[in-house]
Amino acid sequence: MRRKNYMLRLWLLLLVVALATVALYFLPEQVGSWQIKKVDLLSDLRVEDDSSQTELARQSMLSADFMERRRKQSERQPQEEAGFPVRDSLAMRDSVYQHLRKQNPSDSTLALFEDYSPSHTGLKRLFSSLRSGSSLGRPVRIAVLGDSFIEGDIFTAHLRKMLQRKYGGGGVGWMPITSQVAGFRSTISHQFSGWKTMNMLHSKGKHNLSGYYFLPQQGGSSVSYKLPGDSSSIHMATRISLYYQAERGSTVSLKTVGDSTVVVDLRPTEGGVGEYRWQGYTKRVRLSVPPSDGLSILGMSLEHSDGISVDNFSLRGNSGLALSKIDVATSSSLCSLRPYDLIVLQYGLNVANAKQLNYDNYYKQMLSVVAHLRKCFPGSDIMLMGVSDRAQRSTEGFVTMPAIHRLLAAQRRIAMDSGIVFWNTFLAMGGDGSMVRMVAQGQAAKDYTHISFAGGKKIAEAFVRAFELEKKYYDAIE
The missing domain is CATH 2.60.120.1360 (Jelly Rolls)
Incomplete structure (x- = not known):
């Protein structure tokens, strides 16, 4: 009696298992309304990459180093600037600002304006126009340029409403x-x-x-x-x-x-x-x-x-780099009719990528963009808003995308090396995991990327708190 040869069946079984294993690699994250949960069998053995936190710590040291270098520069070369007498030295201005910060109630989530201008007067035009009041002959104008994060007047609607209630004005700009x-x-x-x-x-x-x-x-x-x-x-x-x-x-x-x-x-x-x-x-x-x-x-x-006017200039898909296409002559002509006191740049969502942690090229290109905007709008203050939180799925659920920390650090470097003002939107939202919390509270969409009007209100409130402290500073050094 001949014995059956099972070798062929064994190889066929191994082939089927191999093909099934390969097919699992290409499974989509979602099938219809069903979410497929990723399982990492080696999660307990895997060492998490903490390079994003290391980068944040490095940027914190860079920021502190910048302030120290500016202090030493002030001591070596006290100089008179337009609108500020010699007695109002840089060291004195920094001292006034630190005193005002200490007067504020302690709040770990308070995101202040980080002024990286050499003279700590990066918002001089804005607050000088605000002090002028009705004698200015026009409203104080703030332009907010951004991507889909602010389209539909999200964030700017509540920012406009809060500022107009306090300083006057009306309409939508x-x-x-x-x-x-x-x-x-x-x-x-x-x-x-x-x-x-x-x-x-x-x-x-x-x-x-x-x-x-x-x-x-x-x-x-x-x-x-x-x-x-x-x-x-x-x-x-x-x-x-x-x-x-x-x-x-x-x-x-x-x-x-x-x-x-x-x-x-x-x-x-x-x-x-x-x-x-x-x-x-x-x-x-x-x-x-x-x-x-x-x-x-x-x-x-x-x-x-009169009062304040806040313009929403959202352009879906813009990373901020397209601003280099703004025509200088057209801008100069428009500004003679419609001058802006502050231009706020809100970008990053179209730049952040889960597979990319190096944003040096974006940093270099945005330095050129800021320089171009200064050429187009020489009389305007410029502020850069850091990227907002964005979450991605992990074995632990939704967590902050590591790339956000890296991009945020690159944006702070852009502000530092351009000498403009920086505002940390990520911190204003609540830092790590804030997008997940905002989604749970109905303040953000379930794409874990875009905020809702309620989320825009939260961020606008944080912006106005920083705005009010900055106004006290400029009132004090006037």
Whole structure:
């Protein structure tokens, strides 16, 4: 009787097991509504990489070293600066600031403005304009440039509301003509039709601070805005401005109060930016534009003639590097009509990558971006917001992505070496694991990346606390 040969079956079984093992490697993280949990059989033996924490510690030492070098520089070369007499030396200013910090209640989550300007006056323009009040003849303007983290007026809506309640002003500031999130934004009702949208990520052209310009199409184009809420001052606009570029004269119509329509003749701008301004109380405005060759609309603004105006310039997918495409001449022309006291840069979500821990190249490129912005807006203070927390799945659940620490450290270096102000958004959120906590509290989306309006309020409150301490400092050294 012949014995059966099981060798072939053994090899077939081994092949099936091998193929199944390889297939497991390519399993998706989610199938339909089912989340697949990763299991690490060697997790108890694996040594966790603490390089991110080491990098944070190194950056903390660099920051302390920067302050020490600035102190020694102050002792060697006390010098007079515009607006500050000799007696207001750098050492004295740092001393005043430290005294104010000690007066504040101890709060480990309080994220202060880190001023890396050589003279500790990185926000001099902003607070000087704020002190001027109504004599300034315009609102104090803050531009917040960012990515999808702030689109829909998230963060800026609450920041604007808090600052306007304290320092006056109203309206929503700058508005694009078209928007991907018009239906999502709660601070204004926004409708539009008949426009071609050009943005700096996907099209060439002489781009301005917003990163957009808009071309009217055949058949005519229109856009309308309506402010929500009651008729209180903060929910009204007293100044409507239209910003445009025109190769030749064009005619548009503007409807504001009631049913009356104003026909506006837009003059050629000869390569610069033009402005048409309407004064009066209103909650709504509608712009109609016939087919017009050579006419570009940059945007409109709804604000007050005093107080504070906060503009939201969000551009989905922007890492911040695209700001190098802003045209210097266009920016200079726009700023002569609409000067900004502070430009805030909020970027990082489109840069952070779970597989990348080295951000030296981004650091170098952003140094050039900041230098370019200074060339475009020489009269504006600049602040860089650090990247927000972002979580990724691990064997322990969702945790802060290690790359966030590295990118945050690179951003602080950008601020230090550019001599601008830095604000730690990550710390303001609550540090490690804050995104997970915010998701649980309904303050962030379940992509563990983007915040909600409630989350934006939390971050805005932290920003305003830092703003108020900084104002005390500038009031003290005036």
